[in-house]
Amino acid sequence: MAKIDKVLMSGNEAMAEAAICAGCRSYFGYPITPQNELLEYMSAHMPNAGGVFIQAESEIAAINMCYGAAAAGMRTMTSSSSPGISLKTEGISYIAGADLPCVVVNVVRGGPGLGNIAPAQGDYFQATKGGGHGDYHMIVLAPSTIPESVELVMLAFELADRYRGPVMVLADGMLGQMMEPVVLPESIDPATLPAKQWAITGARGREANLVTSFYLDPVELNEMDVRREERYREIEKNEVRYEEYKTEDAEVVVAAFGSMARISRTAVRMARSEGIKLGLLRPISVWPFPYEPLRALSRRVGTILTVEMNAGQMVEDVRLAVAERAETPFYGQLGGLVPSPNDILREVKRYAG
Numbered sequence: 001m002a003k004i005d006k007v008l009m010s011g012n013e014a015m016a017e018a019a020i021c022a023g024c025r026s027y028f029g030y031p032i033t034p035q036n037e038l039l040e041y042m043s044a045h046m047p048n049a050g051g052v053f054i055q056a057e058s059e060i061a062a063i064n065m066c067y068g069a070a071a072a073g074m075r076t077m078t079s080s081s082s083p084g085i086s087l088k089t090e091g092i093s094y095i096a097g098a099d100l101p102c103v104v105v106n107v108v109r110g111g112p113g114l115g116n117i118a119p120a121q122g123d124y125f126q127a128t129k130g131g132g133h134g135d136y137h138m139i140v141l142a143p144s145t146i147p148e149s150v151e152l153v154m155l156a157f158e159l160a161d162r163y164r165g166p167v168m169v170l171a172d173g174m175l176g177q178m179m180e181p182v183v184l185p186e187s188i189d190p191a192t193l194p195a196k197q198w199a200i201t202g203a204r205g206r207e208a209n210l211v212t213s214f215y216l217d218p219v220e221l222n223e224m225d226v227r228r229e230e231r232y233r234e235i236e237k238n239e240v241r242y243e244e245y246k247t248e249d250a251e252v253v254v255a256a257f258g259s260m261a262r263i264s265r266t267a268v269r270m271a272r273s274e275g276i277k278l279g280l281l282r283p284i285s286v287w288p289f290p291y292e293p294l295r296a297l298s299r300r301v302g303t304i305l306t307v308e309m310n311a312g313q314m315v316e317d318v319r320l321a322v323a324e325r326a327e328t329p330f331y332g333q334l335g336g337l338v339p340s341p342n343d344i345l346r347e348v349k350r351y352a353g
Contacts, residue, residue, distance in 0.1 A: 118336020
């Protein structure tokens with residue numbers, strides 16, 4: 001894919017521009033810090049791209065507008081931060097139940113409740129364990145840099161279309177607000193995307209399409225749910241993404257995602273400079289989760305330390321993967337506090353050797 005020169009952008013602006021490059025032509029949102037720059041960028045640039053921008057009257061309205069745009073076959077996106085995502089979860093469940101592609105960006109802040117506007121990772125459970133009602137999953141991608149945020153937003157639209165379901169990009173207030181140079185991809189012309197034969201675009205000489213998540217007959221609903229579960233198994237087989245850093249000879253491994261993986265990478269370099277054989281496993285897809293790579297590490301590493309900006313959420317998936325083959329301690333900070341590389345290294349030294 002052709003590239004342009006590097007541009008210095010905030011994470012929020014970069015994710016917005018990536019969505020436009022991916023062929024997104026409908027965005028619906030509602031202001032909430034720390035993701036307002038994404039909404040503001042869309043308001044300025046979506047009309048110039050020939051798309052639709054609507055600041056909805058609420059988060060609930062915004063996600064249901066996405067439902068309508070997705071049903072009509074458009075690439076569509078919404079974004080918010082933690083409390084706003086909570087309001088959107090019913091709509092996300094409806095979108096999943098109707099088998100519609102949609103991208104949701106969550107720039108996570110401290111919680112629970114109204115919390116604060118500092119970066120946090122307390123939405124892991126909400127993102128990876130469903131969030132809304134019923135049996136559904138959404139692919140969840142967790143970038144650790146702004147350039148990767150661009151790549152994963154582009155990928156999110158592709159995966160949403162491929163598997164006909166919602167995809168979440170799970171960022172945080174730090175990634176949303178910080179600035180880095182990024183290389184933006186060449187824009188995709190929506191007219192070149194494969195036709196969505198299931199979309200509601202007018203019958204035009206064919207049988208009418210129906211988009212719904214409403215099935216009164218339990219047998220019919222069961223059949224729909226089973227087909228969707230089969231699709232989820234395909235996603236688990238094909239779409240696991242992760243990165244290992246200096247794990248080849250590691251005696252202790254840190255498991256971390258998003259911003260904490262970025263900070264943990266520095267802790268690995270610091271530990272190595274002191275002779276401590278520390279490595280990092282970073283899930284890029286937190287659903288589907290990289291259970292097998294962690295399982296393989298646990299067969300030769302004594303300790304896998306999970307580091308998060310929460311009270312301990314991803315650590316439950318780490319422990320499911322490891323199944324007591326290694327020690328699985330947890331270290332985290334809450335309330336929008338961000339552990340430093342020194343904090344992580346100090347914790348690692350409790351287990352090294």
